[in-house]
Amino acid sequence: MAIPTRAPQPRTAVITGASSGIGAATARELARAGFAVVLTARRADRLEAVAKQIRADGGTARVHPLDVTDRDTVTAFAGQLDVCDVLVNIAGGAYGTEEIAQADPADWRRMYEVNVLGALHMTQSLMPLLVAGGDGVVVVLSSTASFTCYEGGGGYSAAKHGAHVLAQTLRLEVCGQPLRVIEIAPGMVQTEEFALNRYRGSSEKADAVYAGVPDPLVAEDVADVVSWAVTRPPHVNVDLLVVRPRAQAAQHKVHRTS
Template identity: 50%
Template structure:
């Protein structure tokens, strides 16, 4: 990171190459942050950073980081001299099996990424955050972090873990200036989330969103991150739950057109 970048407010976004992470990086770059986009796939990171830098020259840089590896996280963060905002977005879901049929290897991978990955990155970045007057941790959890549903045992367990980390940090950092925010999106239509969860079955992934009039998209969640980060430092949004209008609850999703009453 250059001297110019180190003097600019900096946001580190894990899982930043695609989806919510990429949209959040763009949103924070638009707000004047230098965004450090972290993830495992260099080509995706580079493509996202290049696109951001076209519109906001020099606003984005890239580090390769696997949040499931202690060594990878330490090595990646060692190259960062400043961090004002940490967005723990890396995670994801695998499988829709019932508990009795669950693939424990998939459960382990979800726990490693969503829970231990959030802890690993937070532990290493916290010393940098403590030096910043804008110190903010935003953990991207899910409505699965507060509700459960059939076929979602492994993912809901992992996202409950993510949200519990946020709630615990909020207590443990009380008295310091560091903000901790848990963002819990509902149904978000991104390119990879359901496709990855359903092991590359595009037809099955498409059915997740079938008939839903305006599910959330990645930029909607990014707007929420920009909102909580942009508030005065003494204002902490502990939990922000965001769902599309069509989704009243995890188990109640309207799959038909909605009359949006557009203006004449």
């Protein structure tokens, strides 16, 4: 008599910033790739909407509202998980475009807390589970701003450079352990909230960022890159992947049709 075999359990991926933009797109893409996804962000209603869509498409999704800058909340969240194979640190953002002489230190602090300390809290809290699984993956979403400065972007570049350093340093420190550290650095990506938040709700200024740019990246493009990177064989690590639209050759070099 044949003994029935148990179907393998899907790998679990935790995605921060999953309520919108790149985070939501990444959650959908990883669910399509067969992952059981755990969606985290502050806005519970937005998370539920993304999870509902994933479930409607046949995927597995759980929702855990949290603020990545709140260490106690992150620790409590990690304590509720039995397994975590992939952590995708996407929660972040840019606030303000003032030059250094006029910049508000509160904006700089806010950017550092979410882009750097948020990723630190999540990574530290979930690392035991990531290592225990035998093939853990930590993804840090930085930016081309992490290694290219520009006027009015000092606070954001500083924060994203911190995220870049976090990924580089962690990779050195876990060498020899079953943990891959991947950094994805997108260039110009048009999402519904990033530029709007940066320009403090001014849709006119936010739209001007992408005006005349043929085919800027969208959230789904970055999600596709994340999915590809985390599904490489366990011995293959994508250290740093820079992804830009064809129209953007560098931070200051963007082709516009008008």
